[in-house]
Amino acid sequence: MPSAKGRRAGGLTPKGEQTRQRIVAAAAQLMFDGGVSGTTIEDVRVAAGVSSSQVYHYFKDKKALVEAVIEYQTETIVGGQEPMLAALDSLEGLRAWRDFLVKHQEELECRGGCPIGSLGSELAETDNQARAKVAAGLARWEQGIRSGLRAMHARGQLGTVDPDELALATLAALQGGLLLTQIQRSTKPLQTALDAMLALIAYEAAA
């Protein structure tokens, strides 16, 4: 849902929306590569191929741009995974998701970590609004995982365990696995973290 804040409200022309999207996508890539603090409005302007007044037309300051980047990454990553998340109601679906996540890190050569989690780590202590927006993005991810595990639970396939806690623990394993994968430049931590959760879910399923 577009926020009511900023100049997005009131509706942009299709061309305006396109320009805005180009700016946000350029900013997201730069911040993924070099962090928020390593990215200036001028860098974004050059990468998006727009004028300075265009950037400031859509975003009153860097803080507003950062918020748009958090929304964009949430939509790209969590929104993009939603069809896969909808299949997390079986061990097969969970394994396919795990394989997809590991393969994606291989393609990225283990660079960048989680685009949402990294923004959270960088901004949590200095920008409380950004922290809350990252929390909302991660909550959406957690919700996707949860609905699959709740379905398994409802079918009696998860024993007595709380599927909501399992979903939160899975998101934590994913985030920690992505961070260690980034730091070690190896997909092993992500694989191992997710496999541990799969092993736990398999035990619960058999309990």
Next chain:
Amino acid sequence: MPSAKGRRAGGLTPKGEQTRQRIVAAAAQLMFDGGVSGTTIEDVRVAAGVSSSQVYHYFKDKKALVEAVIEYQTETIVGGQEPMLAALDSLEGLRAWRDFLVKHQEELECRGGCPIGSLGSELAETDNQARAKVAAGLARWEQGIRSGLRAMHARGQLGTVDPDELALATLAALQGGLLLTQIQRSTKPLQTALDAMLALIAYEAAA
């Protein structure tokens, strides 16, 4: 082990070592609160109560100071936990460690995340030496967890599971739990992530 690089080699006087430590501790606190990019050498100088020439006497640039901060945080956190890590060879020891970690986050009001992991997230894509140093610090933490789990395994208390993989997954759960705890300002993610690993270890122990 002090690194041979920089001006530390060749030995500092006790007073020199004390001044150096004061600078590193001040930098570590500032970087924990506001990130590396949010911390200038001038901020560190003021917080440590030293002159600019003193800072540059010990650290040729900010990069050298950041490396010293990574070593300092590794020593403080992992070194400080080593007596507790030595007891991770039983479910009771693992539970006591989990309780300690959660209580520590309560005391910090869930601020800051993992001081080592946060540095890794911020620096991994822009400073490869810092990334490698963070990886080494986290490897030391993993090793502490691993030795307890290996002891359990050697006593036949972990079934057929690989204790090294369990240790890596536990470190990932810890890192992801700390990150989500920071972003959500709640200890629940950390608790839930560690409890999931404890549940898995308990299943393996009973298998």
